[in-house]
Amino acid sequence: MCGIVGFIGHGNVQEVLVNGLEKLEYRGYDSAGIYVAEEKGKGHLFKEVGRIAALKEIVDFELPATVGVGHTRWATHGAASQQNAHPHQSSSTRFSLVHNGVIENYQQLQAEYLSDVVLSSETDTEIVVALIEYFLVTEGLTTKDAFKRTLEVIEGSYALGLVDVENPTVLYAAKNKSPLLIGRGEGFNVIASDAMATIDVTSEYVEIKDKELITLTQDAVIIENFAGETVERSSYVAEIDASDLDKGAYPFYMLKEVDEQPAVLRRLLQNYQGDDQQFAFEADMMKTLLASDRVYIVACGTSYNAGWIGRSLFEKLAKIPTEVHLASEFAYDLPLLSEKPFFVFLTQSGETADSRQALVKVNELNYPSLTITNVKGSTLSREASFTLLLHAGPEIAVASTKAYTAQITLMAMLADALRAAKGFEASFDMERELSLVASIMESILAEKAEIKAWIDANLMETRNAFYIGRTLDYYVSMEAALKLKEISYIQTEAFAAGELKHGTIALIEEGTPVIALVSEETVGAHTRGNVEEVKARGANTIVISMQDVAREGDTFVIPKVETALSPLVMVVVTQLLAYYTALGRGLDVDKPRNLAKSVTVE
Numbered sequence: 001m002c003g004i005v006g007f008i009g010h011g012n013v014q015e016v017l018v019n020g021l022e023k024l025e026y027r028g029y030d031s032a033g034i035y036v037a038e039e040k041g042k043g044h045l046f047k048e049v050g051r052i053a054a055l056k057e058i059v060d061f062e063l064p065a066t067v068g069v070g071h072t073r074w075a076t077h078g079a080a081s082q083q084n085a086h087p088h089q090s091s092s093t094r095f096s097l098v099h100n101g102v103i104e105n106y107q108q109l110q111a112e113y114l115s116d117v118v119l120s121s122e123t124d125t126e127i128v129v130a131l132i133e134y135f136l137v138t139e140g141l142t143t144k145d146a147f148k149r150t151l152e153v154i155e156g157s158y159a160l161g162l163v164d165v166e167n168p169t170v171l172y173a174a175k176n177k178s179p180l181l182i183g184r185g186e187g188f189n190v191i192a193s194d195a196m197a198t199i200d201v202t203s204e205y206v207e208i209k210d211k212e213l214i215t216l217t218q219d220a221v222i223i224e225n226f227a228g229e230t231v232e233r234s235s236y237v238a239e240i241d242a243s244d245l246d247k248g249a250y251p252f253y254m255l256k257e258v259d260e261q262p263a264v265l266r267r268l269l270q271n272y273q274g275d276d277q278q279f280a281f282e283a284d285m286m287k288t289l290l291a292s293d294r295v296y297i298v299a300c301g302t303s304y305n306a307g308w309i310g311r312s313l314f315e316k317l318a319k320i321p322t323e324v325h326l327a328s329e330f331a332y333d334l335p336l337l338s339e340k341p342f343f344v345f346l347t348q349s350g351e352t353a354d355s356r357q358a359l360v361k362v363n364e365l366n367y368p369s370l371t372i373t374n375v376k377g378s379t380l381s382r383e384a385s386f387t388l389l390l391h392a393g394p395e396i397a398v399a400s401t402k403a404y405t406a407q408i409t410l411m412a413m414l415a416d417a418l419r420a421a422k423g424f425e426a427s428f429d430m431e432r433e434l435s436l437v438a439s440i441m442e443s444i445l446a447e448k449a450e451i452k453a454w455i456d457a458n459l460m461e462t463r464n465a466f467y468i469g470r471t472l473d474y475y476v477s478m479e480a481a482l483k484l485k486e487i488s489y490i491q492t493e494a495f496a497a498g499e500l501k502h503g504t505i506a507l508i509e510e511g512t513p514v515i516a517l518v519s520e521e522t523v524g525a526h527t528r529g530n531v532e533e534v535k536a537r538g539a540n541t542i543v544i545s546m547q548d549v550a551r552e553g554d555t556f557v558i559p560k561v562e563t564a565l566s567p568l569v570m571v572v573v574t575q576l577l578a579y580y581t582a583l584g585r586g587l588d589v590d591k592p593r594n595l596a597k598s599v600t601v602e
């Protein structure tokens with residue numbers, strides 16, 4: 001949450017900062033700002049409420065700046081206002097700071113050191129920049145030492161970029177728990193929350209570790225630990241194809257990403273293909289997984305919903321007992337663990353603070369872990385024992401789609417590899433079935449007009465809606481409901497169909513949309529019974545079913561795939577339902593209100 005970019009050296013500073021912020025807008029978009037300095041004592045601050053487009057209108061791109069920092073905000077402390085937008089400045093305006101994260105002890109620090117300082121915002125960030133100036137003045141420190149002194153007293157999560165207008169040949173940075181990278185260039189250096197932000201100026205990046213102090217000039221990168229020792233660290237090349245960041249002819253990234261799913265699935269099949277008809281995974285990881293007695297899947301949001309399908313795959317195919325946990329609950333209420341647990345962290349971004357907090361706990365306990373992520377080199381990937389990449393290409397829309405199906409596909413391949421390693425007979429050919437899934441996804445994606453027409457007639461006016469299903473269909477319902485609510489603002493809940501009559505059916509009124517998922521005969525017959533019950537109470541019902549269990553009158557019928565993989569195709573219809581509903585309501589599909597893509601605060 002919140003995106004940071006900083007630049008020092010030759011180049012159009014304002015352009016790099018604003019372009020970078022545009023690419024980071026997925027991290028937060030309620031206000032944005034940049035600060036640039038052209039020479040000693042000559043700096044300029046631009047801040048605006050709303051999107052980067054609004055900031056762009058007020059920035060002077062002609063200023064001959066040599067250093068600057070920029071920020072796109074997802075409000076944590078204080079409303080989305082110009083006052084609370086970053087960069088924040090010390091009272092003399094000597095220091096300008098951007099921050100991503102939450103300073104937990106800011107009130108205490110304010111009371112202890114800053115009772116005489118007049119603050120102009122409600123943010124925790126302003127306390128940090130005020131402290132830098134306070135330590136510089138009261139303790140006679142240099143800027144670097146005052147920054148370090150401040151880092152030693154602040155608690156919480158932060159990625160920081162700092163400019164001192166009295167010395168505009170230096171850019172300072174530091175991080176703790178929140179992501180931040182250094183990008184190296186010829187005659188310039190940058191910092192960014194995500195390599196994506198500055199990929200058009202450099203592909204060479206250097207990792208920053210927690211609690212390091214970074215000093216950048218146009219030609220040098222100095223990394224020091226808090227003891228003042230210099231740290232040598234080599235750079236790596238970020239493998240981001242700048243064209244992946246372009247939405248091309250698509251009106252929204254979400255639709256592009258929904259359409260990409262068959263290709264992502266095929267890419268995954270290719271990437272994990274081994275010899276002799278088996279999927280290939282790192283031997284060490286397989287050994288550790290096979291030696292474990294229970295898998296604990298830990299995740300948030302859409303990734304958590306994918307975790308439930310993973311649980312079913314691990315248990316049914318590989319016969320490994322598996323539990324699924326919400327990351328935000330897990331670290332603070334650890335379940336009674338088995339003797340040899342193995343942890344799987346599902347996270348598209350690899351930066352989610354709740355998941356990271358749970359991984360920190362797992363690492364403290366010295367248990368093995370695997371991060372399944374879309375972002376190579378992300379925090380959770382670096383900190384887990386093993387990593388598997390989703391190879392889905394950048395997912396930019398806040399509503400996650402291709403990452404969900406990629407996570408399920410990867411877990412299906414992993415479960416199949418574990419099954420084979422344990423010597424269990426396969427009940428179906430995973431590779432062939434997954435290829436079939438990719439083709440069926442394509443056939444569903446070709447039916448967009450039909451799906452849109454149904455929405456126009458049924459979902460445009462409603463305030464609430466329900467998804468129902470049993471077993472796998474219930475887990476898909478959880479994801480379908482999240483997708484519809486987060487981008488259309490229709491209050492949508494998922495229910496295990498059998499639970500309706502135990503209370504929730506009281507909410508059914510004349511016309512309430514109830515969408516039932518039916519992919520399997522045994523439980524599907526019961527779900528259909530529940531559909532009749534809500535229909536009798538006035539619900540406007542629709543059924544999305546799989547061909548072999550379809551009945552006359554079903555609204556959408558999907559070609560048959562192996563039941564264990566049915567979520568991969570059922571979900572596509574529900575993604576399109578969500579997309580066209582939000583579109584029809586005239587909403588910004590990619591940037592729903594109050595949300596951000598990468599949730600880097602707990």
Ligand code: AGP
Binds near residue numbers: 302351352399401486
């Ligand atoms: C879903 O559409 C959301 N973007 C959200 O629930 C997301 O899945 C969640 O925040 C977890 O993110 P992660 O996969 O990057 O950890």
